[in-house]
Each structure stands twice: as C-alpha cells, then as structure tokens.
C-alpha cells in the first residue's frame with residue numbers, strides 16, 4: 001500500500017461509520033478516494049466535506065460490480081487500495097429463524113465482499129501491486145447465540161480473505177483482514193455500554209496503520225486479540241452456556 | 245434482492261461472458277496497460293461479443309495467454325478478447341495422432357493429453373504455456389524448424405470466426421488463401437475457434453540429447469548446418485558477452501527421437517510423471533528461484549553467469565549423449581517459474597526479445613556485426629539463442645532458409661530510448677542483409693521496417709484480405725497499430 005506517495009482507493013460501505021471515517025482520513029492524506037454505499041445524501045455530504053468521488057451502489061447488485069469497478073479505476077487513474085466495509089447486522093430475536101433476513105446478510109456482508117475483492121484481485125494480481133482490506137469482526141471468531149448469520153458471514157469472510165492473501169502474496173499483493181471489537185457507529189447504537197468502545201475515526205486510524213504495516217489480521221483495538229484468543233479456546237460444551 | 249441472490253446461487257450456470265478490468269501486459273513486461281478483458285467460454289459467447297463490437301464499433305485485440313514478448317496481444321484503445329477459457333480438446337484420435345482443439349488449449353494441455361498414447365506435438369515453443377490460437381496466429385517454430393517447418397505445417401484445418409460473424413473452415417485444399425494468411429496472421433483476420441493438428445508418433449518419452457561446445461559463432465553456425473540431417477532438434481545457446489576470437493561462443497544441444505526398441509520401457513517414460521520438471525532447483529523451491537537470479541541481473545552478474553555456464557558445460561559435453569524427457573528438453577525455460585521477474589517486477593521494465601532471421605549466406609557476417617555492435621554500445625543481451633529455419637508457404641511467415649539469433653535485452657527505464665534506438669539501427673542492417681523479424685518477439689520495429697521485411701505482394705494481398713474480412717477494422721492490437729496504423733483501412 002502506498003505510504004509516501006498518495007494513492008487511489010475504493011471504499012465500499014462508505015456512507016457512515018468506519019467506512020466514512022476511512023474516506024475522510026485517506027482524503028486528508030491526499031489520496032483520491034471513491035466512496036460507495038446506498039444512501040446518496042450521506043455520500044453527498046462526504047463528497048462536499050472531503051472531495052471524494054461517490055457512487056450510489058447496493059452491494060447486493062453483484063452484476064453491477066465489474067462495470068462500476070472499471071469506471072472508478074479509470075476515473076481515479078489507477079488503483080492501489082480497496083476496502084470492503086459494507087455490512088448489515090439486523091436485530092435477530094432469540095427464537096428467530098428468518099431466512100430472507102439471514103440471506104440479506106450473506107449477500108451484503110459476504111457476497112458483495114467477494115464481488116468487489118475478486119474484481120480488485122484480478123487487477124492487483126496483473127499489475128503486481130495493491131492492497132485489499134476487508135472489515136470483518138470479532139463476531140466471526142465463534143458461533144454465538146445472538147446473531148448466527150452475521151457471525152457466519154464474518155467467519156466466511158476471514159477464510160475468503162486468507163485464501164486471497166495466500167493466492168496473491170506471490171504477486172506482491174497484500175490482503176489484510178480487520179477484526180474490530182466495538183466501534184461507536186450506527187451499528188452499535190442503543191446497545192448500551194460496550195467494552196473498549198472506540199470512535200470510528202480511531203478505528204480508521206488503526207485500520208490504515210495495519211494495512212500499511214502489511215498485517216495479515218489485525219484486531220481493532222489490538223487488545224481484542226486477547227478476547228479473540230480466549231473465546232476461541234473455550235470448549236463448545238461450555239461456550240453454549242455463556243451469554244455472549 | 246432475492247433475484248440477485250438467486251443469481252448468486254446460479255453463478256456457475258450463468259452464460260454471460262466473464263469480463264474484468266486488468267493490467268494487460270506483454271510477456272516481457274516492458275509494455276502494458278489497464279484494459280477491459282472479455283473471456284468468452286463458447287463460440288456462442290464469442291459470436292455475441294463480436295456482434296456487440298460490430299454495433300458499437302469497439303476494437304478488439306485477440307489474446308491467448310499473452311506469451312508474446314512485446315505488444316502483439318495488447319490492445320490499442322480497445323478491449324482485449326481473451327480466448328484462454330475456450331480450452332476443450334474436442335477430439336483426440338490416438339490411432340492417427342490427430343487432435344481437434346478449441347483455441348485456448350495450451351501446448352501443455354495438448355502434450356499431456358497425447359503423450360501417454362505415444363504422440364508429441366510436432367512443433368512446440370520454448371515454453372508450454374501458449375495457446376493453440378496464439379501459436380497458430382504467430383505461426384511459431386520450434387528447435388526443429390529446419391526439419392518440420394512451423395506449427396502451420398502441422399495444422400490440417402481450422403475454423404475461424406470472422407469479424408462479420410461468419411464461421412469458415414479452411415485447410416490447404418479448401419479456402420487455401422485464408423489458410424495461408426490466417427496462420428501467421430497475428431490475429432488480424434478472425435478468431436480461430438477450432439484447430440486440428442497432426443502430431444508426431446514417438447516411441448519413448450525421452451530423447452537422446454548431446455551437448456557440443458561451440459568455441460565461436462562460426463563453429464555454431466557450421467554445426468547447425470552440418471548436423472541438420474542427423475538431428476531432430478538443434479539449438480545453440482550463445483554467450484553474447486564473449487569477445488574477439490570467442491565471439492558468439494556457446495553450447496549446442498542436439499537431440500533425436502528414439503527408434504522403436506531403443507527405449508526398453510516406453511510405457512514408463514511416456515507417463516506424465518516421468519516428464520514433470522523437478523519441484524526445486526538446488527534445494528530452493530522453484531517458485532522463489534527467480535529471486536536468486538535477480539541478484540545477478542546486471543551486466544557484471546550476467547557476464548559472469550554466461551561465462552560460468554560456458555565453462556561448466558565441459559562436464560555435460562564430456563558425459564556424451566544422454567537421455568532426457570521431452571518436456572525437460574523442450575521447455576527448459578519453464579524450469580524456473582517467473583524467471584522473467586529476475587529482470588524486475590515493476591511495470592514497463594522487464595525485458596524485450598529481439599529475434600533476427602537471416603538468410604544462410606549473410607547470417608555469419610550479420611550476427612558477428614550485431615554482437616560486436618551490442619558490445620560497443622554496452623547494450624549486451626543477457627541471453628542469446630541460435631536456431632536453424634526453413635521457408636514455409638504462409639503469407640507473413642518469419643521463417644526462411646537460414647538462421648535466427650534471439651537476443652534478450654534488459655529494459656531499464658533510464659536506457660529504454662537508447663535500447664530502442666539501438667535495435668532500430670540493428671534492424672536496418674538486418675533488412676539490408678535480406679533478414680526478417682518475428683512479431684511474437686517484436687517491440688522495436690518501425691512501420692517502414694515492417695513494410696520492408698515482407699515480400700511486397702504478400703503484404704498487399706494480406707491487406708486486401710483484411711479489408712474484405714474485417715471492413716470495420718475491429719481486430720487490432722497495439723502491435724498492428726504501431727506498425728501498420730489503421731491496418732486494412734482503405735488509405736493504408
């Protein structure tokens with residue numbers, strides 16, 4: 001990823017929260033950034049604020065990705081970084097098994113990620129440079145009672161990104177998986193007091209630092225690594241009794 | 245949403261041609277650009293793409309696996325039409341040794357399919373990754389060109405989809421003009437969709453190989469001449485750094501097929517496992533070996549490496565004839581994957597190959613002059629290869645009754661213009677000597693030089709055919725643009 005000269009980036013899921021904070025930071029550093037999400041008004045505000053290029057895009061519209069990607073890369077004059085931050089996490093009741101709701105998460109959180117990262121992978125592999133950053137979550141570490149499919153999409157994303165990393169390393173392309181804990185964004189609104197809560201801007205700073213240092217996986221903030229390691233080691237028969 | 249999700253689940257069965265946006269470069273990495281790449285998987289998809297190109301007037305550059313060193317499969321302002329997904333072997337007849345293939349079938353896939361049945365492709369390049377469409381379009385030659393001709397001589401028949409959507413079949417007897425123009429036609433006339441090849445019966449998975457040291461250029465040329473009748477393959481590696489009386493010194497490899505009975509266990513040597521290249525070179529995993537070569541990739545290092553190679557060949561020469569698997573002999577360059585990265589991985593650097601075809605009579609003096617000029621200019625190729633050729637009936641063939649000298653030059657940005665100028669000057673001398681060039685290897689020719697290298701009547705009828713078959717001039721490449729401008733347009 002560019003460190004000294006200014007690069008060109010695409011951020012998908014950029015209208016609010018972590019994605020928007022990443023766009024602001026990159027723009028402030030002099031990068032040319034394209035910001036994508038569904039909400040046009042939020043994107044417009046962002047464009048006014050930091051000059052980002054914007055496109056209204058629904059991440060479930062996989063077929064639109066190749067053309068959009070091509071258009072953006074042409075407009076940006078090249079590409080060095082793709083960040084996939086789009087995700088939805090609807091509330092899921094204790095006894096709710098709602099397939100359309102679940103598959104919506106699969107489509108946005110995972111399907112969109114694959115569509116965008118595949119497009120980026122083809123360009124980056126052939127140009128032998130570039131960085132892909134996927135915003136996953138601590139929620140992908142275990143299958144928790146709370147929201148089975150959200151965690152599943154993040155776990156799948158981890159595996160997919162790891163595979164991309166292994167495929168692309170030979171071409172000098174880096175893939176970085178980010179696992180945030182709690183970040184103060186729309187997604188965590190109304191959840192009460194949360195452990196180690198950080199601002200979206202703070203998370204964005206840590207994410208860019210991780211990408212620059214070519215970290216493979218990075219918890220944000222880093223101390224979540226302890227939690228991740230701990231909960232992965234809890235045996236299943238105990239884990240099911242925990243209220244996490 | 246659900247419509248999209250359904251599509252997601254249906255992905256594998258969807259018929260839309262894959263499309264992506266990539267950095268498309270020549271094999272030598274010295275030229276490339278970001279382009280839209282279209283990858284049809286069937287003739288139907290291909291037809292649809294051509295139809296759209298016609299309505300939109302969109303230019304297309306045909307591409308196989310992009311193994312041409314320069315800009316032959318890059319696009320000039322249009323899209324790239326990559327045929328590598330059309331890679332089915334449609335028919336293989338082990339009784340007659342005939343294979344009918346889609347254009348994206350690689351030389352590798354071909355030999356792996358036919359060798360266990362006791363057949364080998366008649367003509368192969370120094371790497372196994374090119375596609376049949378690509379090798380037919382360039383009319384490639386092997387280390388046996390003097391004996392069997394080019395790949396075109398091994399093609400019985402092909403189907404070609406013309407830019408107007410018409411599918412034609414051509415062979416020597418039927419549509420002979422199209423047959424002799426499209427083979428070697430560098431992707432200008434249409435898209436090969438099926439190629440039928442004749443292959444060579446072999447009685448062993450191995451060749452008998454012998455190394456001969458050449459103390460100088462004259463010896464090497466003379467040896468290639470005198471051994472033609474004895475050997476099925478002949479190739480000489482040349483140390484381009486050697487000077488004076490050792491100018492053009494090198495190592496010749498000659499090989500011959502084994503007669504029936506010579507190999508006592510053909511059923512073993514014909515197995516694919518017997519052909520596989522070793523996974524490690526001196527204990528280094530092959531995929532990383534280029535990093536070691538990277539350290540030597542400068543004039544001093546390569547001077548040393550070439551000298552070491554020449555002197556250490558004594559052992560190989562001393563041990564006399566030995567047996568080597570077909571794949572190991574033919575695809576020596578594939579031993580170290582990505583060896584080209586030794587020239588640097590940055591875009592617009594890498595290497596160019598400059599291959600000079602010279603008639604028999606003028607070759608010795610011409611090659612001597614070229615090597616000396618390179619040394620004087622301090623633009624010395626890191627690799628030199630000498631081969632013997634013969635003429636063939638294809639309109640734009642590069643082959644002739646004589647030799648070729650292929651030189652690999654490193655491309656360093658600060659000396660790029662100088663290198664191009666150097667090659668341009670050499671090319672004038674080559675043309676004066678009645679020589680030719682080869683589009684699969686070219687990066688530096690000028691339009692005037694390209695005009696000069698073909699018999700004028702051949703170029704004229706090729707242009708006329710291009711105008712007829714591709715009136716909208718849809719098929720163009722960066723090379724065709726560079727050398728012929730709006731190739732086929734009325735004015736050109």
Ligand SMILES: Cc1cc2nc3c(=O)[nH]c(=O)nc-3n(C[C@H](O)[C@H](O)[C@H](O)COP(=O)(O)OP(=O)(O)OC[C@H]3O[C@@H](n4cnc5c(N)ncnc54)[C@H](O)[C@@H]3O)c2cc1C
Nearest residue numbers: 308309310311312369370374375377378381384385431436
């Ligand atoms: C290491 C190395 C060693 C080599 N050794 C040799 C050698 O010994 N002898 C030799 O002759 N060559 C050699 N070559 C060159 C190589 O064989 C040719 O460049 C060949 O054309 C590459 O095939 P490709 O599939 O990569 O085609 P590309 O390079 O992608 O395309 C080559 C040409 O074919 C056209 N084309 C591709 N597909 C089709 C199609 N379906 N229909 C119509 N036109 C099409 C393209 O427009 C282009 O003009 C070597 C190359 C390398 C990298």
Ligand SMILES: NC(=O)c1ccc[n+]([C@@H]2O[C@H](COP(=O)([O-])OP(=O)(O)OC[C@H]3O[C@@H](n4cnc5c(N)ncnc54)[C@H](OP(=O)(O)O)[C@@H]3O)[C@@H](O)[C@H]2O)c1
Nearest residue numbers: 013014015016017018037038039059086087137182183185
């Ligand atoms: N907040 C946390 O505590 C936390 C913790 C771990 C991981 N994460 C991850 O961090 C990432 C960013 O989330 P956030 O916290 O910043 O929440 P957020 O403010 O809700 O941001 C989510 C972003 O995704 C976009 N998005 C949602 N659905 C989309 C769709 N169908 N198409 C295109 N874009 C879509 C949203 O834009 P539109 O609505 O305008 O489309 C928005 O820009 C997510 O991947 C999330 O899973 C967050």
